[in-house]
Amino acid sequence: MVEPQLTTSSEDSKHAVSHKEDIGKETAHEAAERGHIATDNYGNSLVQFDPAAEARLRWKIDLYIVPTVALLYLFCFIDRANIGNAKLAGLEKDLYLKGYDYNKVLSIFYVSYILFEIPSNMTCKWIGPGWFIPAISLGFGICSLGTAFVHNIEAICGVRFLLGAFEAGMMPGIAYYLSRWYRRGELAFRLSLYIVMSPLAGAFGGLLASGILKLDHFGGLHKWRMIFAIEGIITCALSVLAFFTLTDRPATAKWLTPEEKDLAIARVKSERVATTEVLDKMDLKKSLKGIMSPVTLATAFIFLLNNITVQGLAFFAPTIVQTIYPKDKVISQQLHTVPPYIVGAFFTLLFPYLAWKFDRRNIFITIGTPMTMAGYIMFLASTNAKVRYGATFLIAGGAFAYGPLCNAQVSANVVSDTAQASAIATNVMLGNIGGLISTWSFLPFDKPNYHIGNGLNLATSSTILILSILLSMWMKWNNNARDQKDIDAELAGKSQHEIQELDWRHPGFRWKP
Incomplete structure (x- = not known):
């Protein structure tokens, strides 16, 4: 077995500092190079990294990578959910929408969104996120602009279908993109x-729509x-800018030194058992491993149930507020x-931050669920305006954090880059089936109290609580079963290619809750 090469951060002299840094660069370079395996058969890293160097690199990546994708996703969600604000401003009346027509318009978006989910993320891997993400952003920006010129239900359904096709690659594409950079x-x-x-888009979208509606014309x-x-x-302007600012992968980052590039690649590689290269070629077997992982399927189903709440809130929050405050003016509504979206944004950052510090994700999925349940119990139990408005704060706080938690969970529980791309796409695809269901959760005949919609969301959040607990128990049980295996015996006679294709079936792999 290859002996671990260590770098340390404790030096007793100036000479020792220089010497240790040289070793750190050399071992990181070796770990980053094609053909080098960065773990042993048990999944243990063969390289130890200097925490201070990692912290500096991580901060640099945060500054260069996150702002661009965050802005693009902000307007991705605004362009999807602004139809709720437009509805309050007279869209239904002007397009002669009656009965369930509004629900049909919402649904057509999810048809293309679901169909293009996995193909989009595979295309993202093939083309490269640095080009793919700005391109689809430009596409859905044009679709949003085109919606301003529709005059009937057929036209708005057409642009919403195209909007879903372009936006399908956004959430999984960015999640996959970030998995190239972070542990x-x-x-x-x-x-x-x-x-x-997404919650900030709900908040900012409401403010922006209010400001725009104060204009006489555009x-x-x-x-x-x-x-x-x-x-x-x-959106179109931000997309054009992103073509010049979005770096595709660490190896092509002009803002990283050669040593930082090696470190960026090596530290991601050091967590992937039997991996010889971080960005592997497209492989059908690995893609299927990502899709069929038990953790991918269970987490994706949880995300499906959660999205019934999140997307329902995005599309119907203005309508719900209208039923609570029917005498207020449109801008006031x-x-x-x-405010509920601001609370949702806070918990969207808090739970994943704690997940980072504890390197645990499933527990925070479990913890957030009772807040959502409490909110829908309040909706069902009371018709008081203040109680029902307060319930929206609990729902937003409990529900919005699932996006980062579920995507990180499926990414952490497969090995190869290809499997990560397909696992994340599967998670988001099933999640958006929940989005499709949400478009029919708040129906016109059920207003103003929406007992069916609120009852459905209470049932989904209760189911999430049970499923997340069962998933944690299964992962612990299966890891214990893997501990009993003779890893070297199980791998005996297999080629390196065959071992890599095992992905999460590799006996040295352990589920990460």
Whole structure:
């Protein structure tokens, strides 16, 4: 077995500092190079990294990578959810939508969103996130702009279908992109730094829509059409900028030194058992391993149930607020949707931050669920406006953190880059089936108290609580079973390629809760 090469941060002299740094660079370079395995058969890293050097690198990556993807995702969510604000501003009346027409318009978005989820993330891996993410952002920006010019249900369904096709690759694409840069334990919090934009989009989207509606006109456009046009133009501008600012992977980062590039690659590689290269070639077997992982499927189902709540809140929060404060003006109703999203944003950062510090994700999925349950119990038990408005704060606080937690969970529990891409895409795809269900959870005949929608969401959050506990128990049980295996005997006679294709079936792999 290869002996571990260590770097330390404790030096007794100036000469020792220089010598230790040279060793650190050399071992990181070897670990980063193609063909070198960075772990033993038991999944233990063969390289020890200087924590101070890692901290400096991590901060540098945070500054260069996260702001761009966070801004793009902010407007991705705004362009998806602004239809709720437009509805309050007269969209239904102007397009002659009746009965369940609004629900149909919401649903068509999710049809393409679900269909294109896995193909989009595989394309993202093939083309490279540095080009793919700005390209699809430009696509859905144009779709949002086009919505300003629709005049009937057929036209708005067409642009919403295209919007879903372009946006399908956004959440999984960014999650996969960040997995190229960060360790397993670091990923949940970094995912939260862009996924927090979904509750902030609810807050900012309400403020922005309120501001836009104060305008008399925008060109020849009026009322709700101005919302789509102005927000679409902003998205397009940010997308063009991203073509020049989004670095595809550590190896091509001009803002990293050669030593930092080696360290960035080596530390990600050091957590992947039997891996010889971080960015492997497309491989069907590895893709299927990512999709069929028990943790991927269980977590994706949890995300499906959660998305019924999150997407339902995004699309129907303005409508719910309207039923609570029916006598308020439209702009006041828009502004009432903002505070619950601020609370949601806080917990979207808090839970993944704790997940990073403890390197645990599933426990925070379990902890957040009772808040959501309490919120829907309040909705069902009371018709008091203040109680029901208070319930939206609990729901947002408990539900929005699942995006980073679930994506980080599936990413942490497969090995190869290809499996990560397919696992994240599967998680988001199933999650968006929940989004499709959400479009039919709050129906016109059920207003103003929406007993069916609130009852459905109480049932889904209760199911999440049970499933997350069972998943933690299963992971612990299966890890104990893996501990009893003779790893060397199980790998005997297999080639390096065959060992790598095992992915999470590798006997040295352990589930990370």
